[in-house]
Amino acid sequence: MNGQRCGACGADLNTSAAQPLSHICAASANLTSLAASDRRFVPAVWMWSAPAAGAALASRDLARILRTYRRLNGVSQQQLADLLGYDKTYISMIETGRRSINDLGTRRHIARVLALPTHVLGITDEDDADFAAMVQFGDSTIRLAEIARQAGRAVDAVNELWPLIARLEARAAEGHIERDILALLGQARVALGVSLGTILPEERLSTAARWTGKALIIAERLDDPRFLAYTLRMHGNELRKANRIPAAITRLRRAASLSTDREGRATALAFLARAAGEYGQPDLFDNAIAGYRDLLDHGPTQGMLVNPFTFREVHLRGLLATGRATEAVQIMHTGLADTTPAAPQWHIIERVTAGQVHLAAGNHEAANEALRTALTAAETHRLPHQIQRTIRTAHDGGLTEISTDGHAALRRLNILLAPPAAAMNHPSQEPKGPGHLH
Incomplete structure (x- = not known):
């Protein structure tokens, strides 16, 4: 041995090594x-x-x-x-x-x-035993974080996931990881990315897409088609939110073709419809929304996206985005089915979309009411990019008071979600809970 180590994995190199690699x-x-x-x-x-x-x-x-x-x-x-x-x-x-x-x-x-x-x-040593104990409860940690996110507590989800992610990433960086641990890391990366995508402001949503993209690197190499389809769906949607829409459409089309379960395929089509609408592709939007509706009509509703409430919101926003405001207004006037959103954030998303439709119909009073409801709920649930969406809609519709209040809410939320040291620079705005993101 000559004391040299591989530049990639750190392994000892013998004296005959022709290059600094094992x-x-x-x-x-x-x-x-x-x-x-x-x-x-x-x-x-x-x-x-x-x-x-x-x-x-x-x-x-x-x-x-x-x-x-x-x-x-x-x-x-x-x-x-x-x-x-x-x-x-x-x-x-x-x-x-x-x-x-x-x-x-x-x-x-x-x-x-x-x-x-x-x-x-x-x-074995103490660290191995501690790591094994953490991994034993890794699946539960991810499930509980997902429950928290769906219940409108995405900040709590991030704070639960981060210690698990940090240990798994460190283990992987050392090369000491097995297939089941690698799969757990992939699941944790998706969960973290989606949770970050719920709470980060628009200008930082690329961070969420990077985490789901890191999960996709793993998913592509594991022989698990269901997990690959799930990761493609989640990564595609985070890419869409980060305004990388062509890449999002590519991932979501693939996800729709790979998803074999009803909920997974419906989710992929819902995300694809959203991306197609935002990219101004009416034909792709119509095809995706038709497939989404068909799956919704032929089975019980379940999941965050497989329900009439979410379908209606995706449909309305897509029609607006593809230049069919009159049709969106007509659907809005038919009323909402007797159903409730699967998660608090979907009520907020729907209220902003409702505000957009009301503005398209010239009903400023109804738009003001919808956007005010969205703004209050978005601050309560710590959703900065939904506040930003509310501000943008209000500004475009000339609702100055809503826009001004939205900027104030965004400043309060930025302080709340900042690390403690940053919050101390604003003594007049006392943090109300464990909102920092490490």
């Missing part, structure tokens, strides 16, 4: 574009998350793990021996079962160099 990183050169988009992942993470690698790790058999490592990376026993600093004969004896490794120091060395999860070789 064999696994050199063999993974085709992942260069991935590394550029998500540098905290090392190629070892993708290798050990592959199905064949996962089966080898689950066996806890060092001989099988080494053979699998060599096969997946196309390296010989000699190359593996050089990487580990051992003799080729020693590697051969391990792989054929003629030599067992009971020394924990040797096992720890192998795990570190090959970026193996240490516990598969019988090595």
